[in-house]
Amino acid sequence: MSTPTTRPATLDDVARAAGVSRSTASRVIAGTGFASPAARDRVAAAADRLGYVPNQAARALVRGAGVRLVVAVSGADATVLDDPYVDRVVGAAAQVCAPHGVGVALEWLSLRAPAGLRRLGEDRSVCGVVLVNTTEPVLAAVPTGLRGRVASIGIGSAAVPSFDVDNAAGAGAVLRHLYDSGRRRIAMVTGPRWLSCAGRSVTAYRALMRAADLPVRLVAGDFSAARGGRAALEAVTRWPDTDAIFAASDATALGVISALRGRGIGVPGDVAVAGFDDIPYAAVSTPALTTATHPVRRIATAAATAVLDGRRVPPVTAFPSTLVARESA
Template identity: 35%
Template sequence: MDRHGNHGRREVPLMQTRRRRVSMADVARLAGVSSQTVSRVSNGHPGVVETTRQQVLAAMKELGYRPNSAARALKRGEFRTIGIILFTLSTTGNVRTLEAISSSAAQEGYATTLLPVAVPTQDGVRGAFTRLGELAVDAVIVIMEVHLLDAATVSLPPNVQVVVADSDAGDRYSVVDTDQAGGTREAVRHLLDLGHRTVWHLAGPEESFAAERRTAAWRATLTEAGRAIPPLVRGDWSAESGYRAGLRLAEQPDCTAVFTANDQMALGLLRALREKGRAVPEDVSVVGFDDIPEAGSFMPPLTTIHQDFAEVGRRCVDGVLRQMRADTTERGTTLVPTWLVRRDSTAPPPAEASGRPAE
């Protein structure tokens, strides 16, 4: 017994318990092949007999061998990794776009590295791009407001291609976006065609490109139709802000139709209207934007503009891969179509509120 009370047992230092990293030579010895053959199997080289390939794969599995992807990347001149820079995962659009980017990249044999910007400031953006320069990525997809991207002094690593989602940066970068203006026009025209004299708008935050594009299209559509433009009401994308705005809109007796800039704000608006005794759609019609999975379960089910976030993600990946393979930088904007999904939250206005303004 030693002075610590142990019966003849000796503690083994932690460093001695760590297993040595399995090498390519170890796999070669177990499989009975050359290290060059192991390298070919590891890199997916077609010139290996299938029985030999299976023999090598079995040895890799038995030994727990993991190929050195960094060394392979340096040899090939590519890392097969796409970086993604974005502000937040709290919005439906960002989450669904990110999911589509990741799955599309995986189908092409690429991994993704997420670089969230904790605070949407110039310093935050600059920090994300600094981290990007330290990582092994072949391309980057940016999901952020372009004014911050431009305002920050950012520099990309050499040969890293860029695609920006949800932005107006088409003259500086390759952009993929949903048809914000087209979707808004369809929403407003739907309400006007039902007989509403005009359409109120619950807008998103002023600093958002998507919100401003929808606001501009709402105003232009009413102007083209010769209708009055009601005062703009703003929210911050959240259901709570929609509720607060809804309490104010419910006090407007001439408000019979509201186009909301997203479905979450529409949810809060529906609650406020109900609490104030304004029935939807009998007294007030409501149209959202996004077509989130829960939109059909609102009370009443929400008429909304469908955005194909999955297609946006796919086209972002297609865009960066096309630039990488052609070794060229693209500019311009690709618009993904939107469409109206009609449910039960819209109807003709009350009889006394219907009709067009006098010519």
């Protein structure tokens, strides 16, 4: 028993079966140009009967379109690719791309980057690039060949539309909540220093603290739980009267809570803790985490859609972020 494996039908097969030319079949399948209702029906029926599926590779080749959308993540080393945040971006992008016959690839972009980006620009099978964790040097290195086919999640530039949550609004909502519940010695565990978009919530924190004539207490984090825990201990050691900690991410906040607990500090009794992201586990942590929403999926979907469309789309740098008040603050 060999494998006759009736090879998948091609457009020619469909055309032959429908009794029309390849051109007509193509027009019907692609939905471009004219075709009589009769021809349309016959082709559709034949395609259905033969289980015809267009070959995206061939289509892309002739249209010069590209079959891959690359999610390019900047970072010190390739381990950034294992991040749950990156996974979510890739998942959302893959979902957006699937109906277009486009696949998603995940690549690491060295922080200095230029070479990697240039290669992506030269690669005709790449239909677009979504930048994650971008920095200014990376943005500056975006080749002109990528114009209109690139979007950034985080900071952007004149040539690169960016999509991001309204960091200032989210941070503001959380900090106001902290203030309203009587907290006055509010420390912040930041995101990684080299990441500009993470700086936006820091800026908002600074501004609000100054406006309220409150002390600015910054400790450096990197969005991770482990680092967040260490940063929290650093904060309460340096400023023992700290009564609230605002973490730049929920993972950080969870690490903060865990570390404070280890030190015998009650949350929210002694120190209130709030995060930023509203990850699924925030609702079921102990205590349930107060945070601000960060619609990662929607942002990634918008970015991928923008890249796929190819048209110049307006960036959206302020996806709304709303306070989710729970127990931890």
